[in-house]
Amino acid sequence: MELRRQHQQGYEFVDEGHGPVLLLLHGLFGALSNWVDVVREFTPDYRVVIPLLPIYDMPLTQASVPGLVSYVEGFVKALELPSSFTVLGNSLGGHIALVYTLNNANRVNRLVLTGSSGLFEDSMGGSFPKRGNYAYVEERVGFTFYNPAVATRELVDEVFEVTNSNSKCLRIIAIARSAQRHNLSKELAKIDVPVLLVWGLNDTITPPPVAHEFARLLPRAELRFLDHCCHAPMMERPASFNAHLRRFLRSTKTAPALAV
Template sequence: MELQIKEKDGFSYVDEGTGEVLLLLHGLFGALSNWEDVVREFSPDYRVIIPLLPIYDMPLTKAGVPGLMNYVEDFLAAIGLTEPTTVLGNSLGGHVALVYALRNPARVRRLVLTGSSGLFEDSMGGSFPKRGNYAFVQERVGYTFYDPTLATKELVDEVFNVTNSNAKCLRIISIARSAQRHNLGKDLGGIKVPTLLVWGLNDTITPPPVAHEFNRLIAGSELRFLDHCGHAPMMERPREFNAYLRQFLHRTAPQPAVVAA
């Protein structure tokens, strides 16, 4: 499935299907295509929206979690979306989703977090991008997955081209440091909506103990683990991820109002 990119008021995004809205947020080295299997599975029944986050070209002074959250708010205003949404976030996208939900509780119906930052993350395996070092980038991209063969040459080349730009590297470092500074441990009690946590048992960037801590701090949250899976379950184990997501959406669907006779 080739995702069709739309443009409006300077925003680039995917908008597929009709119905209840699923808002998908990608991670630091992510892209719209990371959610391709989710779009394919759910666009027949839901309206699936994915903004392209301006990680590599946003003003350096705004390159951080709060700046990305403001961008999501501005994007939703630009496309005229005011209804409550289900927000899904992977890695940094999960962090942004949490901050958005805490600031806009009335506009979030449910949360789905997978490999989310916000408590702890090791986004570059303990070090920041090394400009011009292809082998380093290849190793770090492979670090995202349980099966390193998923780190295709195309994906490695994409990340290498990003890290080979001084301007883009500065933004990546600024955003990664912002994510580390903005620990949400004391704030997660404010999340009151149904929340699903889907984690890879082999995630080395936000390891399983991080998932258990999210589960402890977000009251009533559901935690599901996928074996033989790293930091991006919706890419590495799409069938199982989508099954958990569909079950969760059905179980927490708004109930029709009962009209008295």
């Protein structure tokens, strides 16, 4: 399935399906395509919206978790999304989803986090990407998955291209450091909406103890682990991820949101 990209008011995004809104946020080295199986599964019943986060080209002074949250706030306003919706985030996208929810508690009715940062993460296996070293980038991208074969040549090439750009690398480093500084442990108790945590049991970037800590700190969280799965369950175990997501959406069904 090829996702159809749209452009509006300076934003690039996917907007497919009809119904209650699912707002999906990708991670630091992520892309719109990370969510393709979620789009395929849920567009018959939901409106699935995915902004392309400007991780590689946003102003360097704004390259941070707060800067990306502001970007999402502007995107939601530009698209005139309904007054209440569900937010899903993977890795850095989960961190952004959490801060967005803390800043806009009246807009988020449910949260889904998978491999989220916000408490602890071992970015790129503990080091920043080395420019010009394809084998290193291939190894680090494979580190994201339980089965390194999931890291396709196309995905590795994309990350390699990014890490060979000085300006993009500067933004990656700034955002990664911002995420590491921006610990949310003292704020998570304020999030009083249903939260689904879907975690790879073999996640080496945000390991299982991180998921347990999220479950302990979030008042209304439920935690589901997927075996033989690392940091991106929606890509590596899409059928199981979607099954957990569908059960969660059904069990926490909310009233239809009204337009803003």
